[in-house]
Amino acid sequence: MKIWKMNGAGNAFAIFDARSVPFSPTEDQVRQLAEEMKADQVIALERDAARDVFMRIWNKDGGEVSACGNASRCVGRLLLDETGKDRITIQTEADMLRAFRAEDGLITVDMGSPLMGWEDIPLAEKMDVRGVDVKIGPMDNPILSRPAVVSMGNPHAVFFVSDVDAYDIPALGPLVEWHPLFPEGTNVGFAQVIDRQTIRLRVWERGAGLTKACGTGACAALVCAARAKLTERTAKLILDGGELLIEWRESDDRVYMTGPVELEFETEI
Numbered sequence: 001m002k003i004w005k006m007n008g009a010g011n012a013f014a015i016f017d018a019r020s021v022p023f024s025p026t027e028d029q030v031r032q033l034a035e036e037m038k039a040d041q042v043i044a045l046e047r048d049a050a051r052d053v054f055m056r057i058w059n060k061d062g063g064e065v066s067a068c069g070n071a072s073r074c075v076g077r078l079l080l081d082e083t084g085k086d087r088i089t090i091q092t093e094a095d096m097l098r099a100f101r102a103e104d105g106l107i108t109v110d111m112g113s114p115l116m117g118w119e120d121i122p123l124a125e126k127m128d129v130r131g132v133d134v135k136i137g138p139m140d141n142p143i144l145s146r147p148a149v150v151s152m153g154n155p156h157a158v159f160f161v162s163d164v165d166a167y168d169i170p171a172l173g174p175l176v177e178w179h180p181l182f183p184e185g186t187n188v189g190f191a192q193v194i195d196r197q198t199i200r201l202r203v204w205e206r207g208a209g210l211t212k213a214c215g216t217g218a219c220a221a222l223v224c225a226a227r228a229k230l231t232e233r234t235a236k237l238i239l240d241g242g243e244l245l246i247e248w249r250e251s252d253d254r255v256y257m258t259g260p261v262e263l264e265f266e267t268e269i
């Protein structure tokens with residue numbers, strides 16, 4: 001079985017080629033593989049009857065999830081190289097994604113349409129998704145409140161803050177990750193709008209903690225910012241591990257993410 005260690009803007013993946021060799025790790029095995037390979041997520045490539053590949057995703061805590069933006073770009077790069085095609089299709093539990101090459105070796109993935117219904121996120125009860133009833137800190141003087149929420153195939157809550165570096169994210173993120181309003185948990189973004197085309201973002205990922213970049217988190221932050229008219233529908237997202245260009249296209253309502261991928265090493269077992 002081939003194994004690739006890759007990263008997308010610093011978000012690290014151990015990718016297992018399960019197209020000819022079965023690979024169904026237990027939660028413990030995922031945790032062990034992620035630790036040994038210093039990966040935020042473990043990925044398996046499986047055969048798919050209708051698409052170029054089926055991508056399974058596990059967070060480093062062992063939980064299987066349905067979407068991962070940066071891994072989609074890494075898998076996109078592998079499959080584009082392998083097949084020689086100029087566009088490949090990736091089926092995930094959440095959606096069918098399309099990946100293609102951009103300028104300067106960057107990879108773009110069409111991440112599909114954001115889901116805005118409270119049941120889609122999902123939330124435990126009906127609420128205005130532009131600012132849900134979540135507070136962190138004292139009730140009368142919260143440190144943070146009313147995150148915007150959206151699904152990019154996985155749940156995201158985004159707090160807009162004036163200085164992202166002023167917050168202790170490892171302390172605050174877990175308070176929201178498993179808040180009762182989110183029955184499936186949530187990824188938690190801390191977004192600072194620098195100007196109408198630039199957002200600084202750090203994300204506490206569900207099941208993985210603070211990572212150097214979260215692709216679906218970047219899409220979610222841009223969608224929430226543009227929906228609130230804080231930014232244009234295209235913006236540069238500055239994450240700890242690199243930059244992503246996110247475009248929420250008006251013509252088809254789909255979100256396009258462009259950014260770097262790196263193959264760190266490949267091996268076989």
Ligand SMILES: N[C@@H](CCC[C@H](N)C(=O)O)C(=O)O
Binds near residue numbers: 011066069207211
């Ligand atoms: N790093 C990813 C997101 C991975 C899954 C996420 N932690 C979840 O639980 O939904 C990305 O680049 O999108």
